[in-house]
Amino acid sequence: MSIRGQIEQALTSIAQLTAESGAPWIVGGSAGLMLRGAALNSEPRDLDLYTDEADVARLHALLQPFSTDMPVLDETGIYRSRLSHYLIEGVPVELVGGFIVRAHDSCYETQVRSLLLPYAEHIKVGRGGSAPAATVSVVPLAHELWFNVLRDRPDRYELIIEAYCEDEARHKPALEQLESCNQLSAALKAEVRRWIAEQRVGQLI
Template identity: 45%
Template structure:
């Protein structure tokens, strides 16, 4: 079993702080997700984050691209890969790849999930306070991380998101329940959400099965 690591790493933190400063005068809302978002919460990951995932609505992604165009590796373009569809653009800062994901959607048999940053995710996320005292940076709600990783069958990430939710259920469970109600999720996924976030998960919930 790989060694678990914690923390996002200095290069990720520098890139995130720089992106926040660069877009600080922009009204577009965005949230940090993926492995970096989990690491900023103290998640136990098998490896340190290698890139930075920023989620926004499509219109906001276009506005953010204008601010970050000097770092761009490509321009915003719709991408459909396997089960995923999104407006993607990529940037480089200090050796870190920043992926800006607009209107992300994943569709698998029985379930369809799409991100709604302005309508839901931003308001229900959590603030991470940069070490330099700059303004707070918004993290994806843990409910998103749990749902998304169940849908893409990343059991390790799903279990870690569920563990963090169970540590503060009064903070994270209501948002998870409201988020799940907004999405088209299969009965199996909904049952797994309840099982993994129960106060005492059933046998097998944390064993990687």
């Protein structure tokens, strides 16, 4: 089975296990970009699920049969989260609660219920053969853009800006809301706007 097939299978299982929990989660990272159809340089090695810190315990209880550790506060470099790991359908899964990135005089927090879910992309997974299907939420491009800008990953944010500009009217509200709800440096916001403008002009040439 392909990497995408495995990840979709894992997501279908997770969606079924957590459907009645009332604890929302959302797909991010390279797996989320892959589900959007992004041309990644390499295939995802794992599956990142973001949730609010208040929802970690409920989700962990449902996923515990597949867990390889317990949720712990993890503060590594520029990152802070309540982190736990699982192996589901052969796919390594990270549950990341209350994720915060501090870099470049900025602080970005993944606010799942209030910010990411209202602007999420909804993608159907697990459509192969007789396997059940599920619809999962994937983080808005605005999240991936700022996450990768803050961690200095031009290989990712250049790809994301290209996708953003292909349908800017759809993605812009999420970007504006994300920027207004987080402490992002004025200089870096201006730089991101410049990159978007340059990409927009490039598409018109």
